[in-house]
Amino acid sequence: MIIGVINGSPRKNSNSEKISKYFESTIKAEKLANEVEMFSLKNNPLEFWHQGFWDPASEASKNWKPWATRIERCTSFVVISPEYGGMATACLKNFFTICGGSLLAHKPAMIVAVSSGEGGSYAQAELRMSSYKNNRICFIPDHMVIKRADDMLNGEQAAAGEDEHIRQRVFHSLKSLKRYDLALQTVRRNDDFDYKSFPFGM
Numbered sequence: 244m245i246i247g248v249i250n251g252s253p254r255k256n257s258n259s260e261k262i263s264k265y266f267e268s269t270i271k272a273e274k275l276a277n278e279v280e281m282f283s284l285k286n287n288p289l290e291f292w293h294q295g296f297w298d299p300a301s302e303a304s305k306n307w308k309p310w311a312t313r314i315e316r317c318t319s320f321v322v323i324s325p326e327y328g329g330m331a332t333a334c335l336k337n338f339f340t341i342c343g344g345s346l347l348a349h350k351p352a353m354i355v356a357v358s359s360g361e362g363g364s365y366a367q368a369e370l371r372m373s374s375y376k377n378n379r380i381c382f383i384p385d386h387m388v389i390k391r392a393d394d395m396l397n398g399e400q401a402a403a404g405e406d407e408h409i410r411q412r413v414f415h416s417l418k419s420l421k422r423y424d425l426a427l428q429t430v431r432r433n434d435d436f437d438y439k440s441f442p443f444g445m
C-alpha cells in the first residue's frame with residue numbers, strides 16, 4: 244500500500260503544503276501505509292496540457308514520465324486542494340487532465356479542501372463533479388474541509404478545540420482510506436475493463 248499525497252497549491256509556503264506534510268507525518272507515524280509518495284504542484288512544475296502529451300516522443304511526455312512512474316506505484320491518494328475563486332485550483336485540474344485514463348484508475352482518493360476563511364466546500368464539490376470521469380479515480384465519501392487553515396495543524400502539539408478535532412479527523416479519514424485501498428485492489432485485478440472499446444466515461 245502506497246499513499247500519494249498531492250499538494251494542489253501553486254503557492255510557496257501555502258497552507259496546502261503545510262497540510263500535505265501533516266498527512267505525510269501522520270501516515271508514517273501511525274504506519275498507515277508501506278510508503279508515502281509526495282507530489283507538489285508548488286510553482287506550477289507541470290506544463291499546461293497540450294496535444295504534445297499524446298506524443299510519447301515529445302518533450303512534454305518525457306518531462307511527465309517520472310511523475311507518471313511515481314503515480315502508477317501509488318495505490319491510493321490524498322488530494323489537497325485550496326479553494327481559489329470558489330474553485331479547485333487550475334494546476335490540480337491540469338494534473339488530472341494530464342494523468343489520462345489509467346494511472347489513477349480505480350484507486351481511492353480522499354479530498355481535503357483548504358480555506359484560510361470559511362470556504363472550501365466549492366473546491367471539494369467541484370473535484371467530485373468533474374475530476375474523475377476519464378481518469379477513473381474513486382473519491383471516497385469521507386472528505387475534509389479545513390477552514391481557518393492558518394490556525395490548523397501548526398506544529399506537533401494540538402491546540403485545544405477545532406485543531407485537536409481536525410487532527411483526530413485526519414487520523415480517522417486516513418483509516419477509512421486504507422480500507423478502500425485494500426478493497427479496491429481486488430477491483431483492479433480483473434479482465435472486465437475494456438478500455439479499447441470504452442476509453443472514456445460518458
Ligand SMILES: Cc1cc2nc3c(=O)[nH]c(=O)nc-3n(C[C@H](O)[C@H](O)[C@H](O)COP(=O)(O)O)c2cc1C
Binds near residue numbers: 253257325357358393
Ligand atoms: C487566487 C486566490 C483565490 C482565493 N479564493 C478563495 C476562495 O474563493 N475561497 C476561500 O475560502 N479562500 C480563497 N482564497 C484563500 C485561500 O483559502 C488560502 O490561500 C488558503 O490558505 C488555501 O490556499 P493555499 O493552500 O494556497 O494557502 C484564495 C486565495 C488565492 C491566492
